[in-house]
Amino acid sequence: MKITPIIGLEVHVELKTKSKMFCGCDAEHFHTEPNTHTCPVCLGLPGALPVPNKKACEWCIKLGLALGCTINEETFFERKNYFYPDLAKSYQISQLQKPFCINGKLEDVRINRVHQEEDTGKSVHVNGETLLDFNRSGVPLVEIVSEPDIKSPEDAKTYLLKIQQIVRYLGISDADIEKGSMRCEPTINLCIDDEFYTPLVEIKNVASLTGVMTAIQYEIDRQAEQYSQDKITKNSTNKTTRGWDADKQQTFLQREKEGSADYRYFPEPDIPPIIFSKEQVEAIRATLPEMPEAKIAKYKTLGLSDYDSNLLSEDSYFSSIFDKIITDSDSVYAKFVANLLIGPLKTIEITIDKINPEYFKNLFDNKDQLSSSAIKQLVLESYDKQVDPLILAKQQNLFQVSDTNKLEEIAKDVIANNPKAVADYQKNPMSIGFLVGQVMKSSGGSANPQVAKEVLEKLLVLN
Amino acid sequence: MSSIITSDVIVKVAKLARINIPTEKVDQFASQLEPILEHFESLSKVDTTNVVPTYQTTGLNTILREDIIDTERMFTQSEALSNAPQSSNGYFVTSATIKK
Numbered sequence: 001m002k003i004t005p006i007i008g009l010e011v012h013v014e015l016k017t018k019s020k021m022f023c024g025c026d027a028e029h030f031h032t033e034p035n036t037h038t039c040p041v042c043l044g045l046p047g048a049l050p051v052p053n054k055k056a057c058e059w060c061i062k063l064g065l066a067l068g069c070t071i072n073e074e075t076f077f078e079r080k081n082y083f084y085p086d087l088a089k090s091y092q093i094s095q096l097q098k099p100f101c102i103n104g105k106l107e108d109v110r111i112n113r114v115h116q117e118e119d120t121g122k123s124v125h126v127n128g129e130t131l132l133d134f135n136r137s138g139v140p141l142v143e144i145v146s147e148p149d150i151k152s153p154e155d156a157k158t159y160l161l162k163i164q165q166i167v168r169y170l171g172i173s174d175a176d177i178e179k180g181s182m183r184c185e186p187t188i189n190l191c192i193d194d195e196f197y198t199p200l201v202e203i204k205n206v207a208s209l210t211g212v213m214t215a216i217q218y219e220i221d222r223q224a225e226q227y228s229q230d231k232i233t234k235n236s237t238n239k240t241t242r243g244w245d246a247d248k249q250q251t252f253l254q255r256e257k258e259g260s261a262d263y264r265y266f267p268e269p270d271i272p273p274i275i276f277s278k279e280q281v282e283a284i285r286a287t288l289p290e291m292p293e294a295k296i297a298k299y300k301t302l303g304l305s306d307y308d309s310n311l312l313s314e315d316s317y318f319s320s321i322f323d324k325i326i327t328d329s330d331s332v333y334a335k336f337v338a339n340l341l342i343g344p345l346k347t348i349e350i351t352i353d354k355i356n357p358e359y360f361k362n363l364f365d366n367k368d369q370l371s372s373s374a375i376k377q378l379v380l381e382s383y384d385k386q387v388d389p390l391i392l393a394k395q396q397n398l399f400q401v402s403d404t405n406k407l408e409e410i411a412k413d414v415i416a417n418n419p420k421a422v423a424d425y426q427k428n429p430m431s432i433g434f435l436v437g438q439v440m441k442s443s444g445g446s447a448n449p450q451v452a453k454e455v456l457e458k459l460l461v462l463n
Numbered sequence: 464m465s466s467i468i469t470s471d472v473i474v475k476v477a478k479l480a481r482i483n484i485p486t487e488k489v490d491q492f493a494s495q496l497e498p499i500l501e502h503f504e505s506l507s508k509v510d511t512t513n514v515v516p517t518y519q520t521t522g523l524n525t526i527l528r529e530d531i532i533d534t535e536r537m538f539t540q541s542e543a544l545s546n547a548p549q550s551s552n553g554y555f556v557t558s559a560t561i562k563k
Contacts, residue, residue: 017530018530018531018532019530019531019532019533023533023536024528024531024532024533024534024536024537025532025533025536025537026532026534026537033540033553034540034552034553034554035538035540035543035544035553035554035555036537036539036540036543036553037537038537038538038543039533039536039537039538040536043538043543051526051527051528052526052527052528053527053528053530054527054528054529054530055529055530056530057527074524076518082479083479083480083481085555085557124554125559128558128559129551129556129557129558129559130556130557130558130559131551131552131554131555131556132554132555132556132557133553133554133555134543134555262479266518267518267519269518269519271526272519272521272523272524272525272526273518273519273524273525274524274525274527275524275525276525
């Protein structure tokens, strides 16, 4: 039996606006006292009128642009009706016919749409009761719907990490899967022997990246097994929703899925249509930061490896630090700075304002007189104390002596005082380390070990 | 008009509306709903060929608000819960939505 998984992902991203989507309530809902950020609009009280948050709309469009979408100039909100306790109005304001953004692409995965909607309240299930907190109700949510172009759990992970990176680059959400500000609902079925399709299954309650991968793999295996038993294929009514049980590591049937018609979508009568002119959309486009792909390409032209380029561009703040130091496109010390950032500086929390590009240039210009451990120490200390590393190097006597005349004098003494080590060296040239160590010691650690070794070798041949 | 309200339709609508309808009542509801739908069916006799669908009557567009927190309109916790039939520790309480 040949099995080809067909996977589409719906990703919800909670925008980090100050206020909610359709009312002026504080949108913070993490670790807040329950039901302290509510008003008639987000509690769904009769007669309350929603007014969309302009910034949330702009951010939704911004994300669409970053994902290569076409932006609908005229859009409108719709009501998606369903009954569930965490949805106080009994409908969610969402977009169906005219989302803000359509037809995008993220690498090999086509994006069907990026639309704006609102989050529901939060339910806590205890002792046979459900407790409801509406602080999250009405928080702006953007939904990114992919086409079913994903073929494996690994591809799903890659796609999610890319979305997360882009959202974070744009600064519109924390996109934290564990915290729930980014959520993912995979829809999966299988193509069997290039001919038959198993029924669609949407998976809910996946709360981690590993969970997404494990749940998809579980569902692939389960559907293959199911199909081999009952040979049931996909039709327009047998789509189901299954929950992911992270403890049992399996999916379980939650409900027969409502079809789109069951939600009785209709245009939201309380919110007039929204028009973003071409000029306004272009103005939003102009605020797009340099995206990860562009950064990686730029770093490669600076001579950095794929590995370094990827590491540097992983996080927009981190890469902006590199960009502050390396401003020339033909910088000779890009690799040097990349090593410091990915190395010693990665271990501490960096504030970009405290980064002085001059310090890095000075270190680079003097790198031949400094040991690699001294460079590591100096880059951290100069950042910490906000003092030029060269001043620190002088104070701490870290400059290496590479002056051969000076080192020759020391080396002659060392040779005269260590006849046994010299004899050893004559038998086994590999044992020169001991003599180099003695030169280092006599110079108070300031000798350049490479130069010291060369000087010793030269003197010992002459002997 | 042929019967469009079958007992299956009643069961499905009840499920979507989260209403429990006893099995013996299903046929009764079906026969009651039928004439109601027939009544609205008369609307489809109106010729709407040249009528633009109306979702909005105000002629307004793009009414948006700035992203500002408006504490004036926010409820206190006790105000928010004041109409709740049941509440506990600041939460609204309903019967369990998940069977486990």
